[in-house]
Amino acid sequence: SQTIHQWPATLVQPVGSPLSLECTVEGTSNPNLYWYRQAAGRGLQLLFYSVGIGQISSEVPQNLSASRPQDRQFILSSKKLLLSDSGFYLCAWSTPGLGGQPQHFGDGTRLSIL
């Protein structure tokens, strides 16, 4: 069966520090991968998605970047965090395809910027 791992679960970082969140998927090949951010009590904002190694699509201009160095690894990064980067970051995967397949989420990372 497929599993998705996301870490760390919580993170407290000072303003201006770098960030690296990692997400890995097991049990499937060539998944679509997604990074979302969720503000408290709000909906899901799609940040990045990837349909293959090295292929990243950015949805909103921001202080973040994403990379996919391996088929089942997705990394969210920032060189210098802003206060507005606080939130709940969720990684998700779906089977490949154009049709909008169901997405399966990791447990998320709660990021607090001080």
Add this chain to the structure above:
Amino acid sequence: GQQVMQIPQYQHVQEGEDFTTYCNSSTTLSNIQWYKQRPGGHPVFLIQLVKSGEVKKQKRLTFQFGEAKKNSSLHITATQTTDVGTYFCAGRDAGGTSYGKLTFGQGTILTVHP
């Protein structure tokens, strides 16, 4: 771009009462999906509807996809405290070219008073 609106934003019910959340898209959808996020948790896929006018049931939950494939609803009969959480709809634009990308509604936060 595509927008998915969900109402109401909040719903408070007494245990045993029914609950309905509505989802409306600005564009025709190829499919609609529903997710549930428990407090402190991550979204979990519930169901996908694909056909115009489709109705699906999962125990006390009834999901409908509109005839024009632009709206959907989730109805819960006789709510229980285990139904507490945020319910999201998510759809894929029928005319979209972005592989696998879904647009999420803002969610309906359901609280159930025992």
